[in-house]
Amino acid sequence: MERIDQSLRGHFISELKTLGLSTYAARVYLALLSHPYTPAGFLCKETGIPDSKIYYALDELSRKGMIAVQEGTPSIYKPLPPKESINNLKQQLVENLNQKIVQADNLADSLSPMFENAVGRDEMELAYVIRGRRNIIRKIKDLISSARNEAVVFISEKDLLDELKSFMMKETKHVEVKLAVTRELWKTMNPEERGQARILACPINLAISDMKTLITISSWKNEVAIMTNDRALITMSSEYYANPDCCQEAC
Numbered sequence: 001m002e003r004i005d006q007s008l009r010g011h012f013i014s015e016l017k018t019l020g021l022s023t024y025a026a027r028v029y030l031a032l033l034s035h036p037y038t039p040a041g042f043l044c045k046e047t048g049i050p051d052s053k054i055y056y057a058l059d060e061l062s063r064k065g066m067i068a069v070q071e072g073t074p075s076i077y078k079p080l081p082p083k084e085s086i087n088n089l090k091q092q093l094v095e096n097l098n099q100k101i102v103q104a105d106n107l108a109d110s111l112s113p114m115f116e117n118a119v120g121r122d123e124m125e126l127a128y129v130i131r132g133r134r135n136i137i138r139k140i141k142d143l144i145s146s147a148r149n150e151a152v153v154f155i156s157e158k159d160l161l162d163e164l165k166s167f168m169m170k171e172t173k174h175v176e177v178k179l180a181v182t183r184e185l186w187k188t189m190n191p192e193e194r195g196q197a198r199i200l201a202c203p204i205n206l207a208i209s210d211m212k213t214l215i216t217i218s219s220w221k222n223e224v225a226i227m228t229n230d231r232a233l234i235t236m237s238s239e240y241y242a243n244p245d246c247c248q249e250a251c
Helices: 006-018 023-034 040-047 051-063 082-121 133-146 158-171 183-188 231-238
Strands: 067-070 076-079 128-131 150-155 176-182 198-200 206-209 213-219 224-228 247-249
Touching: 006 023, 023 040, 023 051, 023 076, 040 051, 051 067, 128 133, 133 150, 133 158, 133 206, 133 213, 133 224, 150 158, 158 176, 158 183, 176 183, 183 198, 206 231, 213 231
Parallel strands: 150 176, 176 198
Antiparallel strands: 067 076, 128 224, 150 206, 198 247, 206 213, 213 224
């Protein structure tokens, strides 16, 4: 079999390590590609890996589905085809990622009571500033998703509406949504997206969750928003929806 030159060998070892192999296992697999049907003793000489370590590397490759072993004295090792071997590595990466996602979700569930208890004891600052459009949109989505009974959402910016309209249709089926948009934006929406949306008489962008938390965008151009639990501000903002001078039913 053709040998792999040193520079290419180093590249392949690095790539295999990113897919979860140890350095020794990567070196042994590459050696087997050039010398299939090989005993461990030859692999020690070919790779320079001590005989005290070579079996750890071979066991790793076997567990990861990259080699076949013909038991005997000595045992003979054969690499599986690269596409099959890499597919096996990919599957293990997916399984490991899914496990970590479950662990992350469990950790979030475990830590949340600590935060919620602290928030319950200490009132939020009058104004918590959020900067950056992506951060603002993410916080608004979090706020809408957290609503259990009612979400009030006013939108006067087209790109903000584009970010939120499909999200709201998916994430707010369990709550009452009081949506209001400018007439210009209302005209761009299809009937399903409009729902019972009202028409804003003045441009404003805000979201309220269950009359508990408010996010209002003070400057979309400058990418600044404010989040607060202040009861007076929340009440005043929510009353815009019922005020015919500020928010009208669509005709």
